[in-house]
Amino acid sequence: MSFLEGNMDVLPKKLREVLHKPHAIRILATVGRDGVPDVVLRDSLVALDDHTLAFAETSDADQSSQNLTQAIWYDGAVAVSVVHGARAWRIRARPWRCLIAGPVFKRFLLAARVARGPDADIAAVWLLHADTVSDESLAAQLERDVAQRPFAGAHLDCARFVAENA
Amino acid sequence: MTAPCAAPAFTSVQPRTVQPLRDGVVTLRAARAVDAAFVDALTRQTMLAYVARTWSNVSDIAAYFAKNRFDPEHTEIVQCNGQDVGRLTLLVTQDELFVDNIHVQPELQGRGIGGAVLRHVIARARREGRAVRLQCLRVNPAAKLYRRLGFVEQGQDATHFFLRLPSQRPTRSPVVQQPRLHDPGPRELAESHPRVPFFILLKMDVQRRGLLLTPAALDAVQDPLYDYGRSYVIYGQGEQVRKNAPGPMLLRDGTSVLVLAGAQYNEAYTVDFRDGRFLLFDGDAFIDEVDFSPRPDYYGKRTSSGVPMETIATARPQRLDINPYRYCHFWDGGHQCRYCAYFTDVKASSTLADGKFPRQVAGQDLYETVAEALKEPGRFSQVMLTSGADPRGDQTFDFEVDRQIEALQAIGRNFKTRRFASQLIGCGYSRPQLQRLYAETGLTTYCPDIEVWDPKIFDWICPGKAKWNGRDAWIRSALDAVDIFGPGNVYTNAVAGVELAKPHGFATLDQALASHFEACEFFAKNGVIYLSLVWIPWRGSQFHGQKQPPLAFYARLVEGLRDIRRAYGLRASNDDYRHCGNHGDSDLERVQ
Structure with missing residues (x-):
C-alpha cells in the first residue's frame, strides 16, 4: 500500500482479466449533491493496475461527470458493478484523479475513435481507487449468506425432505 | 519566542502531517x-x-522509567495513517x-517514521534558528540514525551519548519575507467555505504564494514528458539554474494551476519528487499528489x-496561447x-529564445x-490570443486590430468550420x-x-487604459461586443486584490469585495462574464513587494462571483479548469 492511496482493496486477478474482455458489462453509479443517484454504462472501464480503475467520460456536463467532480471535491464514493457471464463484482471506489491530457488520456481517446469513429471525443479520463471489492456472483452470494445466516436466508421449501417415491 | 520549557512543544489538536512515507502518512497530534x-x-x-543492558540494578531501571514517564505538557503522539x-x-x-x-x-521501527519526526523537528529548528539536542543510551542503535541526520557527539558518559545538531539558521531565504500572520490556509477555508472545494482554494493559494521545485523535482521535469522548454528555474533554497521548466501544474481533480515553477512570491509551496510521484508540500506539511501538464507534441x-514553435504558441493543458505581438506600447x-x-518578462524571455525573437509573429508561422x-489527438480545444497593447492607428487601436485579424485569419486556415473555439484578450x-x-x-x-472596477x-493602476480611451470606453467595448459576439461570449477580467494596493487602493477587504461584486453584477446584467484572477506582485512590476490579500479574501470573492453569474444564467466555460488555469471562480462552475 502506498501512503497516498489510503486503505485500498486489491482488484482480484479474475476481475482484472474480465475488464479486458469487451463484452463485460460495466456499470458506474454516482450520486449528486442532492442525493439523487445516477447509473450509467461505462464500456471503456478497465483496470490500470491492482488498485486503479479507469474510464472515459464524454462530456463534463454529463450527470456522471458532475457527480464524479463532486465526489473528488468532497471525498465522496462511487460504485462500480462488473458482470461477465456468471461472474460479477461490486466495487466501492473513490475518484482519485481526473486526466484531461497526457498518455493515459490519449490512450482512451484513441480507443474511443477506433470504436466510434474518427470524430469521437472524450472530455476526461477518471481514475478510481477501489475501497472495497466483493464477489457478487450467485454462488459467492449464497455462500456468504449461508455463512452469515445459516438458518435465516433460505426458504424452507428448498430444504424440505422429499421421499424418493413420493 | 517561546519561554524555556514553558509551553508545549506543539500545541495543535488536529493532527498535522509531518511527512509522507512509502507506507503511510506520519502526523503528530497533541497528547491528552x-x-x-x-x-x-x-x-x-x-x-x-x-x-536492562545499561543497568543491572533494579532501582536504576525503575528510576529510568520514572524519569521518562508520560509528560503530557511536552508530548505529541506520533500517528501513522x-x-x-x-x-x-x-x-x-x-x-x-x-x-x-x-x-x-x-x-514499526525501520520504516522511516522516527526519521520523519526528527526531520520535522530539525525543520522547525531551522526555521526558528535553534539547535537540536538529544541524549541516547550508548547501547541504543538509534544513535546511528541521529548521526545520519547530522547530529554530532558533544560528549558521553558511562551510559549515554550526548548529541547535538548545531543551530540551523537558514543561510538564504528563497522568498520575499511576508509573514502570513496565521492566515487560514486551503484546508481551513474549505471548512468555513464548504461551497468552495479544497482543490480550488489550493489552486488559488499556490498562485498566490508561488511554487518551488526541489532538486529531485527539477530533475524529474527534465523527462521529455514534462519538458516545456529551457528557462531559468529557481529551486531548492533559491538556487537558479537554466534547465527545462515544467508547464502548468495539475491537481488531482484536473484543475490546472497557472504558476511558474520557481516563481518567488510569499512562502512558496514546494513540489518534491518521491517514488515516481510529484508531491506538493506547504513547508513540512504534505498537501497532495500533483502532476504537470504534459509536453505537447509540437514542442x-x-x-x-526556422522559428521554434514553442516560442509562437505555448500550451496549457487544452489551450494554445498565442501572442502575435510581443510588445506593449x-x-x-x-x-x-x-x-x-x-514587458520585463518578454524582455527576459527574448534572451532565451533560440535566435531572434521578433516583436511580431509572421502569419505563416x-x-x-x-x-x-x-x-496531436485530443490535446487542444481552444486557441487564445493576447498581445501587448498598441494604441496606434487612425482610430485608437487600429494597428492592433489589423494585427489580430491577420493572426486569426492565419490560424483559421487550419479549420474546416468558419468559426473555431477561440478567445481574444x-x-x-x-x-x-x-x-x-x-x-x-x-x-x-x-x-x-x-x-x-x-x-x-x-485610473491610478491602469494609466495606459485610462489614457487610451478611458474606463468608460473599455466598459462600453465589452457591452458593444455582447451585441456582436452574443451574451456569454464576452469576458472581462479583474486582477483581484490589486485594488487593495498601497497607497491609493481600498483600505479594507470588504470594500474591495463590494467593488468586485458590483462590477460582476453590472457586467452580468449586460451579458458579460466578469472573472477574477489572483494578483501577484511580480518582480519587475511597480507593485513588487506589496502585500497580497489573504486566501480568505479569494474564497469569499470566487463564491460571490459564481453566485452572481449563476443568477444571470452565465457560465464561464471558455475560461474553465481545462482551458485557462487562472480563475478560481470559473473552476467552480464546473459543477452546476
Whole structure:
C-alpha cells in the first residue's frame, strides 16, 4: 500500500482479466449533491493496475461527470458493478484523479475513435481507487449468506425432505 | 519566542502531517491525559532491552522509567495513517529544541517514521534558528540514525551519548519575507467555505504564494514528458539554474494551476519528487499528489522559416496561447499597468529564445504552428490570443486590430468550420473594430480586461487604459461586443486584490469585495462574464513587494462571483479548469 492511496482493496486477478474482455458489462453509479443517484454504462472501464480503475467520460456536463467532480471535491464514493457471464463484482471506489491530457488520456481517446469513429471525443479520463471489492456472483452470494445466516436466508421449501417415491 | 520549557512543544489538536512515507502518512497530534497508558507502555516496549543492558540494578531501571514517564505538557503522539504509533517529547528553550524522548512501536521501527519526526523537528529548528539536542543510551542503535541526520557527539558518559545538531539558521531565504500572520490556509477555508472545494482554494493559494521545485523535482521535469522548454528555474533554497521548466501544474481533480515553477512570491509551496510521484508540500506539511501538464507534441519543432514553435504558441493543458505581438506600447512613457511585469518578462524571455525573437509573429508561422499542434489527438480545444497593447492607428487601436485579424485569419486556415473555439484578450475596441473582428475572422470570444472596477483606482493602476480611451470606453467595448459576439461570449477580467494596493487602493477587504461584486453584477446584467484572477506582485512590476490579500479574501470573492453569474444564467466555460488555469471562480462552475 502506498501512503497516498489510503486503505485500498486489491482488484482480484479474475476481475482484472474480465475488464479486458469487451463484452463485460460495466456499470458506474454516482450520486449528486442532492442525493439523487445516477447509473450509467461505462464500456471503456478497465483496470490500470491492482488498485486503479479507469474510464472515459464524454462530456463534463454529463450527470456522471458532475457527480464524479463532486465526489473528488468532497471525498465522496462511487460504485462500480462488473458482470461477465456468471461472474460479477461490486466495487466501492473513490475518484482519485481526473486526466484531461497526457498518455493515459490519449490512450482512451484513441480507443474511443477506433470504436466510434474518427470524430469521437472524450472530455476526461477518471481514475478510481477501489475501497472495497466483493464477489457478487450467485454462488459467492449464497455462500456468504449461508455463512452469515445459516438458518435465516433460505426458504424452507428448498430444504424440505422429499421421499424418493413420493 | 517561546519561554524555556514553558509551553508545549506543539500545541495543535488536529493532527498535522509531518511527512509522507512509502507506507503511510506520519502526523503528530497533541497528547491528552488518556494517552498516559499508551505512552508509558510504549516506553517500556521500546526501551526495556536497552535499559536492562545499561543497568543491572533494579532501582536504576525503575528510576529510568520514572524519569521518562508520560509528560503530557511536552508530548505529541506520533500517528501513522491515523493510528497511534509513537511519541515525541520535546522541550523548547531559548536556543534549542531538546528531544527528550522519541519512541516508535517496535514492530514499526525501520520504516522511516522516527526519521520523519526528527526531520520535522530539525525543520522547525531551522526555521526558528535553534539547535537540536538529544541524549541516547550508548547501547541504543538509534544513535546511528541521529548521526545520519547530522547530529554530532558533544560528549558521553558511562551510559549515554550526548548529541547535538548545531543551530540551523537558514543561510538564504528563497522568498520575499511576508509573514502570513496565521492566515487560514486551503484546508481551513474549505471548512468555513464548504461551497468552495479544497482543490480550488489550493489552486488559488499556490498562485498566490508561488511554487518551488526541489532538486529531485527539477530533475524529474527534465523527462521529455514534462519538458516545456529551457528557462531559468529557481529551486531548492533559491538556487537558479537554466534547465527545462515544467508547464502548468495539475491537481488531482484536473484543475490546472497557472504558476511558474520557481516563481518567488510569499512562502512558496514546494513540489518534491518521491517514488515516481510529484508531491506538493506547504513547508513540512504534505498537501497532495500533483502532476504537470504534459509536453505537447509540437514542442521542439520548427516552422518552415526556422522559428521554434514553442516560442509562437505555448500550451496549457487544452489551450494554445498565442501572442502575435510581443510588445506593449503602454510601457512607452510609463503608462503600463502598475501590477504588470509583461514587458520585463518578454524582455527576459527574448534572451532565451533560440535566435531572434521578433516583436511580431509572421502569419505563416502562426498557421504552421497551429497546424502542427492540431495533429496531436485530443490535446487542444481552444486557441487564445493576447498581445501587448498598441494604441496606434487612425482610430485608437487600429494597428492592433489589423494585427489580430491577420493572426486569426492565419490560424483559421487550419479549420474546416468558419468559426473555431477561440478567445481574444484585447484592448477596448470600438464597435466598428469589433464588427470587423467578428466579420473577418473565426473568433468566438472577446475579452477586454477591465482589471480594476473602481474608477479612481482604475485610473491610478491602469494609466495606459485610462489614457487610451478611458474606463468608460473599455466598459462600453465589452457591452458593444455582447451585441456582436452574443451574451456569454464576452469576458472581462479583474486582477483581484490589486485594488487593495498601497497607497491609493481600498483600505479594507470588504470594500474591495463590494467593488468586485458590483462590477460582476453590472457586467452580468449586460451579458458579460466578469472573472477574477489572483494578483501577484511580480518582480519587475511597480507593485513588487506589496502585500497580497489573504486566501480568505479569494474564497469569499470566487463564491460571490459564481453566485452572481449563476443568477444571470452565465457560465464561464471558455475560461474553465481545462482551458485557462487562472480563475478560481470559473473552476467552480464546473459543477452546476
